[in-house]
Amino acid sequence: EVQLVESGGGLVQPGRSLRVSCAASGFTFDDYAMHWVRQGPGKGLEWVSSISWNSNKIVYADSVKGRFTISRDNTKNSMYLQMNNLRPEDTALYYCAKGSTGYISTWWGYWGQGTPVTVSS
Amino acid sequence: NFMLTQPHSVSESPGKTVTISCTGTGYSIASNYVQWNQQRPGSAPTTVIYEDNRRPSGVPDRFSGSLDISSNSASLTISGLKTEDEADYYCQTFDGNNWLFGGGTKLTVL
Numbered sequence: 448e449v450q451l452v453e454s455g456g457g458l459v460q461p462g463r464s465l466r467v468s469c470a471a472s473g474f475t476f477d478d479y480a481m482h483w484v485r486q487g488p489g490k491g492l493e494w495v496s497s498i499s500w501n502s503n504k505i506v507y508a509d510s511v512k513g514r515f516t517i518s519r520d521n522t523k524n525s526m527y528l529q530m531n532n533l534r535p536e537d538t539a540l541y542y543c544a545k546g547s548t549g550y551i552s553t554w555w556g557y558w559g560q561g562t563p564v565t566v567s568s
Numbered sequence: 569n570f571m572l573t574q575p576h577s578v579s580e581s582p583g584k585t586v587t588i589s590c591t592g593t594g595y596s597i598a599s600n601y602v603q604w605n606q607q608r609p610g611s612a613p614t615t616v617i618y619e620d621n622r623r624p625s626g627v628p629d630r631f632s633g634s635l636d637i638s639s640n641s642a643s644l645t646i647s648g649l650k651t652e653d654e655a656d657y658y659c660q661t662f663d664g665n666n667w668l669f670g671g672g673t674k675l676t677v678l
Contacts, residue, residue, distance in 0.1 A: 482667070484613075492605070492613065492658050494667035506665060542612060552662045554603050554618035561612060 449473040449557045451543050456562030459533055467562050469526040469543030477501075477521035480546035482555060483528050485539035485564075495541070496528065500549030511537075533566045540564075570595035570663045572670035579676040584649050588673045590659030591641040602642040603660040604633055606653075607672075613658065617644060651677050 455467040469481065483495040496507045496517040505517055516529040526543060540561040547553045573591045580586040590602065604617035615624050617633035620642065630647045642661075646653055654677045659670040 484669075491656075491672040492607075492660075492669045494660075494669060497667060508666065547618070552600070552664075554601060554615070555660075556615055556618075556624060558605075558612045558614065 449545065451545060451557060451559030453541060453543055453559045453562035456541060456564045458565045458567065460568050461534060461566055463533055464529070464531045465533060465564060466527055466529045467541050467564065468528075469559060471524045471526070471545070474545070476519075476524040478549055480504075480549055480551045480553070481519060481526045482544040482546065482551070483517060483526075484542045484544060484558075485537075486542070486561070487536075487539045490539075493539070497546075497551040498526065499551050504551055506551060530564070533564075535566050538564060538566050570668060572659050572661065572668055574657075574659060574670040574673045576671070577674040577676065579678055580649055582649050582651060582677055585645060585647040586649060586675065588644045588646075588657050588675065589641050590643070590670045591639065592661075593640075595663055597640050597642055597661070598635060598637050600662050600664070602633065602635070604631075604642075604644045605658045605660060606655045607658065608652075608655040616657075646675075649677050653677055 450472045452470045459465045482497045498517045514532045519526040542561045543559045544555045545557040571593045601619040605613040606616045607613040621633040632645045656672045658672045
């Protein structure tokens, strides 16, 4: 059974950093692209970043480019999102999702349950 | 910039059929596949349609997807509505560089 478990969320002050993680199980992690999506309170889904199976292709939404860094460790079946210079508008539930192939452009099959990030002083 | 526009809300009675649209602007919606995701209240999203009109295993055939090139839009149709279908629905596509979501449509089954 595919499982994606996010962790590392919490309360952080504006301008500070936080790293959230996504632990994967139930599939061959290094065969698949992975994605981060967020959902602000009462808002819709917003794509954040995607990473290919071998980390050779990485893309970011304009809203986080230059502040967030996506990475993965295939030896640990894990993906990460390093978030720097956080802003109040980054407050959201952060979901990880699994692609259907190793390439970032193909459909997504599974989503985690999310980890909450609150940016506030 | 490419955008996906969805109606804010739709409602229909149990047993009926409802269609939710997703209109692309600034880009041809046929250029890349469209995916549809369901998000029930308090839950994570799940995929109900991928590659325009294909269903993941476990999704009932009451759910179907289609494209209308003339209106540059995709549609999700749910037939035989059940109360459990009440949820937010999001269309999604890849524009070559970025993933994009529509704003979401709240489906009320009453």
